[in-house]
Amino acid sequence: MRKFLLLLYLFPCIPALAQDTARYKGMTVNLDEHVVKAKRIGFDVNGFIKRVEEDTTFYRAFKNLRLINFTSDNDIRVTDKKGGKTIASLKSRTKQIMSGNCRKMEVLEEKTTGNFYNRKGDYNYYTAELYANLFFTKGTVCDDGGGTDKGSLARHKSQLKQLIFNPGKPISGVPVVGNKVAIFDRNLMRFYDFSITSENFTGTDCYVFSAVMRKNLSGIDRAEIVYDELITYFNKETMEIVGRKYSLSYKTLVFDFNVRMNVQMTKLDDLLLPALITYDGTWNVPFKKRETAVFTAKFFDFAK
Template sequence: MKKILLAFGFLLFAFSLKAQQIQRYNPDTIRTITIDTPVANIRSHKLNAQDFIDAVVADTSFYKAFQNMKRYTFTAENRIFTYDKKNKVNGKVYRKLIHSNEKGAHKITYVAKQDTGTVYKKNGKYQLYTVEMFDYIFMNAYNSDFVKGDALPGDSKGKNESYKAKLKQLIFTPGRKISGIPFLSSKTEIFGPDMRQFYRYEFARGTYVDSIPVYRFKVIKKPSTADGDVMIKELTTIFDARTFQILGRYVDMKYSNMLFDFDVQMNIELNNFNGELLPIKITYQGNWDIPFHKEERASFLIVHKDYKKE
């Protein structure tokens, strides 16, 4: 139970703007997009909300974009900030890495590496579970089970892999029911018959990274919906208007009860390189708190660039 809550907490952060020393990274896909019109009529584009819902639920390409990285050399820049209870920065992690594969073996070359403040415990492990899970999902992931095979997250077996699988499901297959999360499993199924009543849909057209025509489909909590009825406040998905591939995903989640308290925003953006989707930016921020565990506050930015096919 504790492992599930801690892994879940990696995504579930309560974010505050008070007394910050720096501006946290704003995980908002919309900032990378120029919107033609604030809100458009879906039907006028010969589409309806169900078309977008079906695409979100059935999509596998978003997850496979991360698997595609194993065939490329690329540069990654990772910045992590951790915060104290007054929301002042107390730890910083910076990594600039070159990922490559030599004779089929994954290799990481450190171009720059700097840690300051409260990052590690005396035993050498990270102070925050958030940072540990960051390493698992977005760093060691490149030569771990993350890139093996074509299975979607959720197929892992065993207790140690179960909570990691739930975390990956939240990131890569939002909108589906995720079993095993106390009090929240049913609330992740936002397109199901029990949850759909709590949301409204918005549609707009725009341009992504200056040249790609896109649709922006938002699933947003209705103003009349009580906070306790939902966990996901917003799920924004960016579709390539030419192919209907998913290029971006923004998730805003918030929930509070006696077991945990969180409010997280996370954004993942992809782009097409030589016909393959690959990640280009991941941003995350917030805090989370569960009983008998230190409250965690963090934000991070991951940028991938200079992809070259090997």
């Protein structure tokens, strides 16, 4: 179970009342008045939802980080159980430099507090360890390197990609909760309210697909799902993802976790890229201290 919890580290207002509904493979979807108008002049609701389910632009955006120069501000804070007091932290600015198909990272500045590192210089916390694995580069790395890693960390990375880049689909190899993330599964749809709305997101006119856990679910039903909400913002003109919000939680007598993550995208010419990632989460498993942490990753100064 700790393996799944490692995965999580990675990952104008909506009108109050829906004006119409549509269906997609047994899913009832509420539409706001703007989407209803768009539907009347050709907006394909079923095609849009299928695009949500099968989208790959989000995945490509993170892969694109391995192709360009950029600078990032990294802020990781491990807090006490209540989330108020910081017990260890890292703030740094790093720069990725490309040379052909190889990349390396320079640490421009760094400050840590508490026991962020152990005596060997390794990370004391899983949040930091996985963050570094995803966004930091040690030495010179050529190509993607994605198909060469072996072992449990490689499996964690692969499962994390499924969770972040293919939300709503089951995660193979993860016990207990692997199938509980599949919001498009017919057996799980009944636990969610689905909607498509029209909103402005960071200056971009968007269609927004939302899957929000229904209120007042019984304890038995609540135990069948992991996502509290999954909200995705699509640029109306290009249908590329410009933002995504996640909220996941699960609780048993043995373990529990509660994670929230937001992602904002940007573009460099024709490349879609992540610009901002925020994470706020806590998890607890047997024989380990509860770990509560927040982080913010900002990517900028992109250059080919």
